[in-house]
Amino acid sequence: MDQFSQYGTYQGQYYGGPPFNNDPMMMAQEQKKAEKHGLFVAAAKLGALLILYELLTTAFGYVYYYILYYVKSGSFTFSFDEIRKYFSKHREFANSSFVTMLGNLSIVLVSMGILIAVATLLLKVDLRPMLKPSKEKALGGAKWFTLSMSVNIAVSIVVSMIVSILSTAGLTVPEQDFSLTDNSTGALVMQFLYVIVLGPLCEELLYRGLIISLLKPYGKGLAVFFSAFLFGYMHGNIPQFASAFAGGLVFAAIAVKYDSIVPTIVMHMLNNTVASIGDFTDVLNVSDAISDNLYYSVVIICGIAGMYMLFVYLNEIKPKEERTFLLTSGERTRAVFLNVVMIIYLGYQFMTYVNSFISNNR
Secondary structure, eight states, X not given: OOSSOTTOEETTEESSOSOGGGOHHHHHHHHHHHHHHHHXXXXXXXXXXXXXXXXXXXXXXXXXXXXXXXXXXXXXXXXXXXXXXXXXXXXXXXXXXXXXXXXHHHHHHHHHHHHHHIIIIISOOOOHHHHOOOHHHHHHHHHHHHHHHHHHHHHHHHHHHHHHHHHHTTOOOOOXXXXXXXXXXXXXXXXIIIIIIIHHHHHHIIIIIIHHHHHGGGOHHHHHXXXXXXXXXXXXXXXXXXXXXXXHHHHHHHHHHHTSSHHHHHHHHHHHXXXXXXXXXXXXXXXXXXXXXXXXXXXXXXXXXXXHHHHHHGGGGSOOOSSOOSSOHHHHHHHHHTOHHHHHHHHHHHHHHHHHHHHTOO
C-alpha cells in the first residue's frame, strides 16, 4: 500500500483527518503536507546517519592508533601527542600499506556495523528488500559494470585535463592515493580485503542501501541523484567527486532498477579489481610493460562494452516513477539539501575540501 493515501496519510498518521466534503483542494493540501513531513523526517534521518558515520570513523581512527601504539611500543598512554610523536619517528611503519589498510578495514567495519544497527533498530530503516541475493541480480551487476566503468573513465580523463591545466597555473588539486607503498603479501591481502571485498560492501550499504531506502518513497530520481551526489561528496576532493558522482549515477540507477544493492556490490568489486591491477602485478613481480598492457587492455575492452551499453540499453535504467507527487522535483531536492541536519553534514564535509585545498597550495 502506498505510504500516502488519498486522504493525506503518512505511515498510518492522519494530518488533519479526512477532508470535509471530499474537497479535492483540501485533499491535495493534506497530501502535500504529508509529503513534506515524510521527506523532512527521511532527510533528517539520512543527515544524522551520515554525521554519525563521520563521528564513528573519526573516533575509531583514534582508537586504532592507540591500539597500534600499544602493540608496537609495548606501553600505553592517554596522550595522543605522544602517540603522534612516536609514529613520526616510525613513519615507515605507520605509513606502510599493511598498517594503513588494516586500519581502514577495521575502522570501516566497526563503524558500519554500529551505523547499520542504529539505522535498523533505532531509526527503523528496512534494508532487507535491498539485500536479498539472487543469481539474476549478481549477473545484472556483471552486465552493467562496463557502463559504470566507461563513465568513470570518460569523466576521469576530462578531470585529469582540467587538473593538468590548473597545475600549470600553479594550483594543486588534492587527490587521494590508495596505491600500495610496499609490495608485501600482507599489504596485498589487506588491499584485497579492503579495496575489493569489504570496502565496496560497506559503501554500497551506506550510499546505495540506506540512502535509496530512505529517499526512494519520495521519488526514484531523487534517490538516484542524492545517492550519487553523497557518494561523490564523501571523497573529499574534486577529481574523485566528479568521477564518483558520474559513476554513482549508474550505480544508483541499477540499485533502483533491481531494488537491490546486490548488483551494485558486484559492480563495485569489479571496478575496484580493475583499478588494483597495477598493485597486484607489482606484488607478483610482473614487469611494468606487461602490467600496463594488461591494465589498458581491460580498460579499453570495458570502455567499448560500456559505450555499447550506453547507446543500446540506457533507457532500461532510467528511473520511472510509479506515482505522482504534489511536491515538484525541485521542491523535493531543496527539502533534502536545506534540511537542517543535512546542512550540518554538508558543511562539515565542505570544510574537508577547503582544508585539503589550502594545505596543498601553501
